[in-house]
Amino acid sequence: MPHRHLRVTGAAQAPLGAVLRDLRAQLDVPERFPADVLAEAERVAADPPRLPDRDETAIPFFTVDPPTSTDLDQAMHLSRRHGGGYRVRYAIADVAAFVTPGGPLDAEAHRRVTTLYFPDERVPLHPTELSEGAASLLPDQTRPAVLWTIDLDADGRTETTDVVRALVRSRAKLDYDGVQKAVDAGTAEEPVALLKDIGRLREALEVERGGISLNVPEQEIVARDGTYALDYRAPLPADGWNAQISLLTGMAAAGLMLACGTGILRTLPAAPDGAVGRLRRTATALGIDWPHHVPYARLVRSLDPRQPHHAAFLQECTTLLRGAGYTAFDGGDTPPLATHAAVAAPYAHCTAPLRRLVDRYASELCLAACAGQDPPDWVRAALPRLPSEMAEGTRRAGTVERECVDIVEAAVMKHRIGETFDAVVVDVKENEPTVGTVQLTDRAVVARVEAGYRDEGQAGRRAEGEGEGQGEGEGGTAGGVGVIGTAAAQLPLGERLRVRLTQADPGRAKVLFVPA
Known part of the structure; x- marks a missing residue:
């Protein structure tokens, strides 16, 4: 099944808990933190070992995230520069202020690699005392941060970049819908309104360099009244503007690391x-x-x-x-592949350290580069193994996403077995054209379809003569797509198709359709 963007919204309690717990066990998901990890998290949350001297709490930062998010990695402040251009201040949660290299928290983060999102719960990279508490850039809380200051010219091009540690204080927790409405209505204050101006300038530069951002609709798992439903959410322009600030920072990080000769890039051939x-x-x-x-x-x-x-x-x-991966380098040698094909430039992950292991290391590398210092020894020591760790963590996150959607789809459809639906064939296997994927037209379900699948009940009815002598061939259907028989036609990619649901059982059988 194709990869799909997934968002989980609504209440956490719903009747699929047992199935989802079984899935976590099957995937060996580390749900509980060891006692020594929790003890360290509680200790450093109460008394962080490394707080910066620089105080930037007077800057009115704000965050833009889904409404229910509490693990807030980034806060921004946008302003105009005297003489033209813009200043982007982007505060990133300083996880290294709490995590001691080689300690229990550090070891557990290397075991988990990424935060995993299930419909009923989030399995965090770090204990919630940090990820949703002491390290999160929650509103009206003073927090240590890695503060990026990126000055842009009037066209949105980067002129200067600076990275320092500082104390920051977010003033507002905003969400995409709210930002979009305020910008559209003209009621957004300038630091928020500038998100549109800067975002659109950066989008124009993306076009110029040949980069691309895929606005793929998100499939939302929504918990409602003790059960789950599936919806689609098309990205808003505000989603794209916000993403451009992160892309800007990731490109700046890659430039700093390449200039100093040590770093880790997100690459794509x-x-x-x-x-x-x-x-x-x-x-x-x-x-x-x-x-x-x-x-x-x-x-x-x-x-x-x-x-x-x-x-x-x-x-x-x-x-x-x-083919996207991570490329680490040291000693001044530029790696053979140093760019990300979709970004059309060198790029690094550095803006989500609460949820992704590699970003903590990228922050340290960029801080050292801006200070004209060598990276810390613990960062250099970890670089060789980080690409493989991130590859495994990314693979597991992708598996979790696919399996969760499959389970919820089966739960939503389990009482509809035998019914028929209108659908569009959105994917066909290149070497097996009778197998593919359909998207139902009246609900957010994307599932497997097999034109050659033998439904025993349907086969029995066909044997009694229902499908014979009707001019469509043995087992044929309208459109020439065979369900039963030895010569099933290939699925009509891009066309509407009436399909019948043959199986759907959460935790046992994924949703499967056949042409009706």
Whole structure:
């Protein structure tokens, strides 16, 4: 099944707890923190061992996150510069202020690598005393931070970058919907209103350098009244503007690390010709006009994720992101692959240290680079193994996401077995064209479809003569897609298809459709 952006909203309590607990056990997810880790977290939360001398609490920072989030990694303040241009101040939670290298907290973070999100709970990278408490940039709380100050010219291009440790204090916890409404209504105060101005300038620079941001609709797992439902959420412009601030910082971090000769980058090679060719065939099947003279990035920017066929194509575009990884380097040698193909520039993960292990190390490398100092020994010692640790953690997070959506889809659909639905075929296996993926048109369900799947009950009815002598071939259906028989036709990529639900059992059988 294709990768899907996943967001979990609503109350945590719902009746799938046992199934989700079984999933965590199967995946060996480390739910509970060892006693020594909790003890260290409680101790440093009460009395952080390393607080900065610099005080920037007078700056009115704000955060932009989903409404229920409490693990807040980033806070920003945006302003105009005298003489033109902009100043971006971006405070990143200073996890290293609390975590002693080689201690229990550090070892456990290397075991977990990333925060994992399940519908019923979050399995954090760090104990909640830190990730949702002492280290989180919660409003009206003084916190240690890694403070980025990036000065931009009037076109949004980076002129100078500085990174220091400082105490900061967020004034407001904002969410995407609220920011969008305030900006659209003209009621946003300037530091928030500038998010649109700077975000759009950075988006224009992304176009100029050939980068691309995929606005793939998110599939939301929503807890309502003791049960789960699935919805789609198309990204708002504010999502994109906020992401541009993070991208700006990640590109600045990569530049600092490359300049000093030690670092860890998030890299992605260019997609092979075969993958691009397959994507062109998918565009044709979905009715999307992609002239050969139009670059991929320009085509993607022209799409509307609220339109089903465009959303399906954007989902397929994520296949070009396969191969992303982490590249560590030291000793002044630039790695052979130093760019991220989608960003179209060198790039580093550095803005989410509460939820991702590598970002704590990137912060330390950038602090050292700006100070003209060598990176700490504990950072250099960890660099060689970080790429493989991050690869394993990212793989596990992807598995969790896919399995959780499959489970919730099965729960939502389990009482509808045997019913038929309108759907669009959004993916077909390249070497097995009778197997693919459909997206239902009236609900946020994306699941497997098998044109050659043998439904025993349906087969029995066919044997009694229901499907014979009707001019469509043995076991045929309208559109020429065979369900039963030896010559099942390939699935019609991009076309509407009436499908029948044959299985859905959370924790046992994933959702499966056959052409009706």
